[in-house]
Amino acid sequence: MTQSTAVFALRNVTKTFPGVTALDRVKLDLYPGQVTALVGENGAGKSTLVKTMTGIYQPDGGETQVAGEVVRIDDPEAARQLGITAIHQETVLFDELTVTENIFAGNYLTRGRLGRLDWPAMHERTRGILADIDAPLDPKARLRGLSIGQKHMVAIARALSVDARVVVLDEPTAALSHHEIKELCGIVERLKKAGKAILFITHKFDEIFTIADRYVVYRDGTFAGEGMISDVTEAELVEMMVARSVSETFPKQTVAIGEPMMTVENLNHPTEFADINFEVRAGEILCFYGLVGSGRTEIMQALFGLSKAVTGNVHINGEPVTIRSPADAIKAGLVYVPEERQQQGVILDLPIFQNISLPQLGRLNRWGLLNEAREYDVARTYGERLNVKTSSWDQKVGNLSGGNQQKVVIGKWLATRPKIIVLDEPTKGIDIGAKAAVHHFMSELVNDGLAVIMVSSELPEVLGMADRIIVMHEGLMVREFTRATATPEAVVGAATGGMAA
């Protein structure tokens, strides 16, 4: 099939950020009427590639070709004029605008010499596009009222409103339900028939093998291989991705499981989750697995006192506790390492030592005066324990890499000497080395008798680290597995609602 010429090609494209080479002389070829799957671990450079293709980032070196011509893509507008459109991983939409306004933002249909916006025509086309993708939405509905899946349909409709030659889908299925994924596959099939070149980025192997014609593998920002899907097996793909044997080793240690640390009974929220019952014991790693948006994070935030409308009973160490705010939670011995590290986890403009000492400034000060020496001591103790790589504890956290920022967040919470630590997607967006360090550290924590709750969407990590796995689907606990009974198929099946609880 490679005899037809590529409609889009990258040659030796390099993109560096301060301290990181995100893309290192990569190549990519996309052919009309074909779906190319781009696979790679988190941090392999996939999202950087998408942003380079769509003019959001400028490459530092290399060549971009569209239909054989060398081009420059200076901004998103230029990408659109070249016929390149993308559905980004984070939905970049406008909550306050209507469906139609979102679809045509920046690319309105106009009429007359004044350039009057042609709303009737835009509503009409929106209706057409939405009908094409089987999304029964009102073009005049405001976006903030839609569900995550519906918003995703709007993002897809937006990409289709442009007359594109190249369509990029960056993990489009991450937040979709089983049924919605099927619909999406149908849409991709139709785009393919219409002769578009499609780049499909996903973590899910079943999707690669059903949708894609070709594959490209990136590893740590470099090109690691490409070929036809029909010539490759799943194991071979994984090996190219990680360049190590399939059975990835996790530093899981056998720890004696102790007394229940925290018991949660009948936790309910009016719109987010219901009937949550579980306990976690000393020395245990309990994982919450589920699709993005299945309610895992919401439960953890409710336990940490961030949610108002919650009812239910929580016991810590056998004592009933009432947690109305994070301060109550910390006092009770429960800490939460959030998923949105940069927004919720650290204060990027403050130095490391002030970040670590932040939750216990009350304990560290004397007569209302801050004691910087003691703050430094705490920071040094926990920073060294977690092996934070920095030249000094005065460094702004913003200057650290993602992995080291995460270590600072974990260090900050450990310094409060908690009994239970909740880690929400602790290895999201950090490099492989830092990931291993976080996993190793989790093992150390349970060894010290803490109870660890991990929320994760990465199946290998869940299967590798958990003693027990609770699977969430649409706000409900649907199944529970022990380490022995969990198989990848069963866990994913439960999470996508494929299997009855």
Place this chain on the structure above:
Amino acid sequence: MMSALLKHRERFLALVILALILVVGAITPSFLSPNSLVSAFNDTSILMILAMGQMLVILTRCIDLSVAANLALTGMVVGMINAAYPGVPVPLLILFAMAMGACLGAINGFFVWVVGVPAIVVTLGTMSIYRGTIFLLSDGAWVNAHQMSAGFISLPRTVVLGMPVMSWIGIIVVAAFYFATRHLRLGRDFFTSGGNPTAAFYTGVSVGKVQFKAFVVSGMLAGLCGYLWVSRYAVAYVDVANGFELQVIAACVIGGISIMGGVGTVLGCALGALFLGVINNALPVLGVSPFWQMAISGAVIIIAVIANSTAERSKGRIILRRAVSKRATPSQHQEA
């Protein structure tokens, strides 16, 4: 009930304004005479025009503190030109005032867009610079009515179809803004840039450029109002419209323009200005002291902000299937 009212802020504001007028009218019937109502509206025109420009700036997540200083400076300059060269036609002077105001606004926009200085800092600086410049130009002297030409003073007062030209200018500006935000691409860009700057950038909108344009428009309207103000009060001096920028921002906030950017309507903003105008005109009629007037305006602003934040507070994600169906039913009802 309360939340429904907040959702339809325009209707709510219109009702409040109407109620206010009726209450004042009940106490002082002369307030309800057409002449008195027209004069109250005429007094509000400048505030309304400036609020339109400020609205654009606030929509893009910026703020323009320099509008009143810009108004005073352009007002002084056209006043001095008119005093020195009475032969220059007034329409030409108005165009000049708008162009000069736009240039002063462009200075703000340049620092925000190209240099990347926060808008509040830039406009705080230019506010002082523009005021200072008036003093340097005029040496602190006033331009008084007797120095101005008859045409310069009479234009805004000329009555057309029962209302002074100044009122008509206010109406035309609001109508133009209503049209532009609904029917022109530029108008839409203000909402996208402020609503979600990242998404706007991804769709090919240059957020900085849109902010620049907002400042230019705000400045242009300030220039127009510079002429209107000096002509209407027939005097130009250093402290013209001192502190008026706060009234302008207040009108926007009361009108439901979110200070976080991206949310608001032209109608709401115009009603916000009208509301302040009615308060400013009605309270003296009732014999309320000016200090109480200030306190009441302030209280209204705080209430409006609280109303905004309640309306904007997120209700959390809807994950549970049964909650989806529960919430879907009433909202469909509202759409209908």
